[in-house]
Amino acid sequence: MTVIEVQRLEKRYGDRVAVRDVSFTVERGEIFGIIGRNGAGKTTTVEIVEGLRKADGGVVRVLGTDPGDPAVRQRLGVQLQESQLPDRIRVDEAMELFASFYERPADTAALLAQLGLAEHAKQQYKRLSGGQKQRLSIALSLVGSPEIAVLDELTTGLDPQARRETWELISDIRDRGVTVLLVTHFMDEAERLCDRIAVIDAGRTVAIDTPAGLIRRVASGLTVTFRPSAELPADALAGVPGVATVDVQGGEFTITGTGNLAHEISSALAARSVVPLNLNIVQADLESAFVALTGKEN
Structure with missing residues (x-):
């Protein structure tokens, strides 16, 4: 009602x-x-x-x-x-x-x-x-x-x-x-x-x-950030399964995507003999959905 x-x-x-x-x-x-x-x-x-x-x-x-x-x-x-x-x-x-x-x-x-x-x-x-x-x-x-x-x-x-x-x-x-x-x-x-x-x-x-519906609607499932231990081209991870976006700022990679993203990225880096330093994995939440919907931090 x-x-x-x-x-x-x-x-x-x-x-x-x-x-x-x-x-x-x-x-x-x-x-x-x-x-x-x-x-x-x-x-x-x-x-x-x-x-x-x-x-x-x-x-x-x-x-x-x-x-x-x-x-x-x-x-x-x-x-x-x-x-x-x-x-x-x-x-x-x-x-x-x-x-x-x-x-x-x-x-x-x-x-x-x-x-x-x-x-x-x-x-x-x-x-x-x-x-x-x-x-x-x-x-x-x-x-x-x-x-x-x-x-x-x-x-x-x-x-x-x-x-x-x-x-x-x-x-x-x-x-x-x-x-x-x-x-x-x-x-x-x-x-x-x-x-x-x-x-x-x-x-x-x-x-x-619903909160979950807002997150699913506009936000990628995971965000992974790291600094590569060796030189890594900006497009090196673009074709990795689950990767949606790759952004590089000041030598730090920020990758969004879904699925077993961290494992896929780690495997791709290992194949290039690169270690992900300062690795951080963040699950999508309502804050990220809000930013995507409004274009503004709250």
Whole structure:
């Protein structure tokens, strides 16, 4: 069942076009990701989905109706890209305040326990760590018992351990039956969590697929880099089985391809009595697919 539908979305701020042609659908029960560089139009898109901004063109439906409908807001949980609470508000006070906005709020104490915040319930907001503040942000987005949770740049600024703990929480949210719309510019985060991903670049949707599908669509399977121990012509490996491209920069070879690429290259070099120095083998990932789709590093 489709719970979010966005078709040919447009949004302008004066003469600047923030979103010019974004389309995607989100199905119930999935974690759907939106990835793109800063300024690509991700946050503007989800703020329209959340009912915080009005579209200048296109169609947006959330749970079958206009996202500005107050009834939709009762069924939607939102974690904004930038949010702040008063320094001295306690965790339990913030939960009770947000719960009062909804007709059927969750059990705030149980929710804090599930998110590992029960022991911090009486703690002031300013005393929380970055990871604890993010957990509280998630808790506040879930306190209304939403059917959909929109999480925007959830792990920006967190250390690696806190990021991975937050990833587990996002998976738990989906396991609770909540559909998740996740906005991120971290490729590893999207690849780890999302069932499907929309790639947005310069205000346009350039691709939608599973993480594996995006990688298969545009990226070679492997990248092998090395420096030859002896002189090696640039085209010496062009005909090796599995090799797709060969690039030589400053004496370093970068080869992309598929199959048993490293073995084939090593065999071809051995036949020429050449040893691959500083050999590095990298499996294609979402980052390389993103670069191929947009032509830009993230």
